[in-house]
Amino acid sequence: MTSTVPAAVIGAARDFGSSPALERLTFEQLLAGARRVARALIADRLRPGDRLALWAPNSAQWVLAALGSSYAGLTLVPVNTRFTGVEALDVIQRSGARGLLITGPFLGVDRLAALRAAADAEGFPLPHLVVEIPSQWDEFLARGAEVPEGEADARAAAVTPDDVADILFTSGTTGRSKGVMSAHRQSLAVAAAWAGIAGLSPDDRYLVVNPFFNSFGLKAGILACLVSGAAIVPQAVFDVPRTMALIGAERITVLPGPPTLYTSLMDHPDAARHDLSSLRLAVTGAATVPPALVERMRKELGADVLTAYGLTEAVVATMCRAGDDARTVAETCGRAAAGFEVRIAEPGGEVLLRGPNMMLGYLDDPEATAEAIDAGGWLHTGDIGRLDERGYLTITDRLKDMYICGGFNVYPAEVERALARLPGVAESAVIGVADPRLGEVGRAYVVCRPGATLTESEVIEFCRGRLAGYKVPRSIEVRKELPHNASGKVLKYLLRAEAADG
Template sequence: MTRPPSHSSGPVVDLNTAAAVARHARHRGDSTAIGYPGGDLTYAELDEKSARLATVLSEGGTADGDPVAYLGLNSPAFFVTMLAAFRIGALFVPVNFRLADPELIQVLTCSETAVVVCEEGHRASIERVRDRTRLARFLLVDDDPQVPTTGADGWEPWSAAIAASAPTVCAAAKHTDDPAIVMFTSGTTGVPKGVVLTHGNVWWNAVNVEMVLDTRRNDVTYVAAPLFHIGALNSFAVRTLTRGGTVLVRRTFDPQSCVDDLVEHQVNSMFGVPQMFASLARVPGFFDSDLSALRAIVVAGAPVAPSLIQMYAEQGIVLQQAWGLTETSPFATHLPAERTTDKLGSAGLPMPYTQVHVVDVLTGQPVADEASGEIVVRGPNVTPGYWNNPEATAAAFDEQGWFHSGDIGYLDKDGFLYVVDRLKDMIISGGENVYPAEVEKVLATMPGVTDVAVVGVRDEKWGEIVAAVITVAEGIEMTLEDVREYGEGQLARYKLPLRLKLVNDVPRNGSGKLNKPVIRKIAAEEN
């Protein structure tokens, strides 16, 4: 028997989200793609606007592989910019709008970004740092009723540029290994690292989510967590656009408004950090609201108190815990809805197309069930590495291709993951990553400070808060307000301490390194 020739479908499959949106625009263009208080966008409108912006970018010199930054709150402009970049093969760089100027400079410089799309509310931040970056083109979002602007010298009003440009004919074909997004996350030294996420990473995360959560083709997903985080962007938002559903975009999270939206729009899926769900639970009448359409709720991004999940479960609402990082785009594990109560506190099982092991920190060898070690991940949803940072990439991956997360956990006898600590001392406060070394470096320069250590302290509202343990020179008086005031302008506000402990000596071990276990105990003591 003659066999037909063998063909590999992998290299020729187009995974570009912009191509998926264009397909929906052709066949169901009147369907709502983005729901937004400042004006909805249908698929036809979203596709045309992003296609016109793609021309604006291309004619301005942006080419395949070039970074395009976006700075602003959640809005349709975020998605228009992302899709425009994807359309011409450029890289989308969503910038954390909470960054202080030195941090913003690092991100823009490291990403080598020459063009930025910015909202009026963050234009001043760009103005302050532009001369210390490679930025050469500045597009100002001026057509969003939620963000009024009067224009500014040196900035191009994007509405006029978009209106004057013809839409690009088609989206560039992008495949598994082609970079799509560069999303910055701080390193343990406080230096930001650009996590490269490919079109394949984005697509495979969507496949994983599809396999384990009850999501459907025309779902409405709710997005109020910041889109510059991978959790909000790639849990449901991107895949909803790929499938032709509606992304309900809110600029920020407000508990009462969220409840109203969930009921009015019969939202089907939602991602949030624990703080968001704790806030919702405090809204009067929340659990009596009609939430019958809400089928897929993922809570992640910070330590999740089992009591929070239990409280929701008692009301018939299942919060499905997940674990992952920006580098895993984002989910590596997920706790199935039906196991929520009997595996309370677990981060769940490995995603269907993702491998998760726990290894000895020193040897890298797998450990026995119930034994703690470093959590490592491998799969098509895992980043290929860090932007222009081969050293960080080499340090994060071993010879077998396992990504080392820096988190400590264990697998029980049934294969469920429990996260128990963080190898890198990272603090997660309200879903934001805070690295102690970065905060310590700033506070150490404060007049009167002779030694400082920064740790995370458990907090019911934020998951963790930043605590500073400080020694001061003789005769110096210092308050928490003094410390926060000093850190403002150098650190994002979520990195500023919410607790201060003044001590005679900051505990250190025999080699002079900070004794973090002892310091955490001191920081946790009530004043």
């Protein structure tokens, strides 16, 4: 199996040639495009091992930039498009990125202006190279004309399987983001395993709504298509009418996403007007999936439905298989995949993973790495689960406080840290509460300092200026005090029980 991303790009051009790869590009043209990006990066004096931050929504240019950076021997650092300028600056700063490709104004937000404002406030210079997409894309590529193709090819050939391919930042229970490092061999092995179980082939057209900055969108999306010959069809933002139109026009066969994506499609009043018959596979997870929904998806969409489980540190650890019944698909996350071993720790029931495709570790954080991976090589996931006699995994709870809002992980400690900066806040606690549309949303319990008063709107507005939208609590309760244990830790399980009781 190909074990570096540049080799995979070259192999795909050889094996799939004139087959469609990305929008109107063939795999041969995809190689040419990646090589052109690599030449531009070389012209801008980025060296092998340098890190390139990419802050943009799903697009063909995102794919070319990602593959081109690997072709030039760089390490890719995707940035969450929902991040504020302050959050993005933290990732860019801590990764030591020497280059930044950034979207122009998108969804009413000028991210470059926000980033510059944050950098000015922090006194931190932006990277050596900053390219705004799409306005400066052609100019950026043109600079590579002075670099011979052979120089880019030599860079690609020098990449080794154990080089760091990407660093994906994800928050931990402390709220401090951690950069998860993966080698080329690991990213590609996970992609190949996912593609194999999903049965991806050059006959497939894969609509990637999952963000490319996420490990799933990058590895079970872009790289899975690269190793299987499936065509990538990127969608920047999930929009039900646009998604339905794309499925019909592009004859989409594969569409992963959270359960709410599928219910939104099936429940839309115009659903009957669109031809969704090309769909053959839906892959979901990240939330409880009722068996009735699996049956409905199979009946109304005509697609097979699989569920999976993973995390940034492991990407895809378990997955259902074709032919699994609706209850298995709905109530489990499947069985081990991508070379992983799965076991349940006793006591406590924590899910542990071990395998060759587990992360290399956290960037510049050996202590956090040692906490996550024990002496036996087992990754402690922080999730509680059980294995049945077939080896199928069911996630039953979380050891961590993390909850999932619209398919995105939210770490309450990060939100609480932001709330601590609000004048008048003495203490706060954030939990996830059930929401019919997003699965879970945040609720913040706030204790004011003596003499201070805060309204719900003031607290929410404060958070909006400092946190990505999915992290902002949807409701606020101001309390005189919070429940604590003897050591002073807030007893969040009591808050969750109270919220569940209505």
